[in-house]
Amino acid sequence: MTTATTIAQRRLGRYAYVGFCACAFVFLVAPILVIVPLSFNAEPYFTFTEGMLRLDADAWSLRWYRSIVEDEQWGRALVNSMIIGVAATLLATTLGTVAALGLANPAMPARRLAMGILISPMITPVIIVAVGVFFFYSKLGLAQTHLGLILAHAALGAPFVVITVTATLAGFDQTFMRAAASLGAGPLTRFRRVQLPLIAPGVFSGGLFAFAASFDEVVVVLLMGGLEQRTIPRQMWSGIREQISPTILAVATLLIIFAVLVLFTVEWLRRRSSEAAS
Numbered sequence: 001m002t003t004a005t006t007i008a009q010r011r012l013g014r015y016a017y018v019g020f021c022a023c024a025f026v027f028l029v030a031p032i033l034v035i036v037p038l039s040f041n042a043e044p045y046f047t048f049t050e051g052m053l054r055l056d057a058d059a060w061s062l063r064w065y066r067s068i069v070e071d072e073q074w075g076r077a078l079v080n081s082m083i084i085g086v087a088a089t090l091l092a093t094t095l096g097t098v099a100a101l102g103l104a105n106p107a108m109p110a111r112r113l114a115m116g117i118l119i120s121p122m123i124t125p126v127i128i129v130a131v132g133v134f135f136f137y138s139k140l141g142l143a144q145t146h147l148g149l150i151l152a153h154a155a156l157g158a159p160f161v162v163i164t165v166t167a168t169l170a171g172f173d174q175t176f177m178r179a180a181a182s183l184g185a186g187p188l189t190r191f192r193r194v195q196l197p198l199i200a201p202g203v204f205s206g207g208l209f210a211f212a213a214s215f216d217e218v219v220v221v222l223l224m225g226g227l228e229q230r231t232i233p234r235q236m237w238s239g240i241r242e243q244i245s246p247t248i249l250a251v252a253t254l255l256i257i258f259a260v261l262v263l264f265t266v267e268w269l270r271r272r273s274s275e276a277a278s
Contacts, residue, residue: 032256039064039249046246064250074247077235081215084146084231088153089211095154096161096210097203101191103162104169115162122159126219129156134223144226152220157210164209168202201269208262216255 042061043049051059068074099118103111121129133152134143142148172195180190196203218233225234232251239248 035249036253036256039246039253041246041249044246046244046249064246067245067247068250068254071247073230074232074235074251077230077232080146080229081231081233084149084153084229085211085214087146087150088157088214089207091150091154092157092210092214093161093203093207096158096206097165099158100162100165100169103166104172115166118162119159121156126156126217130220130223133220137224143224144229146229148224149221149229149231152224153214153217154210156217156220157213160209160213161203161206164202164206165199168199172199201272205266205269208266212259212262215258 037052038046038048040060040062041049041052042059042063049059068078099114102108103115103118108114130152133148133155137143137148137152140148142151176194176198177190180194185193215231216233218231218237221229221231221234222237225231230238232255236248236251239245
């Protein structure tokens with residue numbers, strides 16, 4: 001086999017690999033990206049009109065984005081999503097970080113069992129979690145309340161914090177903690193002044209994932225929430241069932257942008273954490 005043949009085979013293999021990746025990317029992303037241009041449709045349809053295909057300026061509009069701001073139901077849903085999401089994120093981040101610190105302690109017994117229990121809400125089907133939460137919280141009088149949804153979403157978001165903070169602590173140099181202890185710093189001071197600043201990117205990444213999980217969750221809200229607890233996903237679900245409007249596509253486009261920003265932020269935090277560790 002000549003050198004030219006080998007080079008040609010490698011080049012062909014590289015082209016085949018790139019082509020396969022491109023096809024996989026289109027297969028996964030195209031159904032999502034098609035929503036974006038449809039959200040600018042001037043007509044109340046879920047299809048591309050002839051004017052849109054001709055790139056006629058009159059066929060494109062921001063009317064569905066304006067309706068998000070002008071419609072009281074969407075405004076209330078956004079406020080509920082922010083209140084529940086922020087509160088659930090703060091609670092999940094606090095509990096998840098404390099749990100991760102405990103799991104990082106080699107002296108803790110049954111760490112693997114505890115880890116499995118803590119991340120079980122992530123791997124359990126959401127409908128099972130939602131039904132269990134509904135029956136449990138109903139007896140406590142927390143059904144159809146903001147507090148009940150905050151607690152439920154915190155339980156769903158905490159596993160993300162546990163995983164990211166545990167991964168960050170795996171590369172944490174305990175020498176810093178021992179040095180701080182030798183200088184007379186107490187446990188709380190060591191955590192606040194030494195450990196927390198170094199693991200902050202992991203904590204923040206977990207918090208972002210927890211917020212995204214809460215902001216995107218609909219099954220628990222369907223069972224637990226009432227009219228006063230409608231969130232953005234719950235309002236989208238109702239809109240699809242009750243009144244088909246391209247406003248749903250505009251909201252979906254904004255959620256796609258939000259998800260992309262979260263991923264870029266998490267990647268930036270991951271690189272920053274790696275640089276700090278090195």
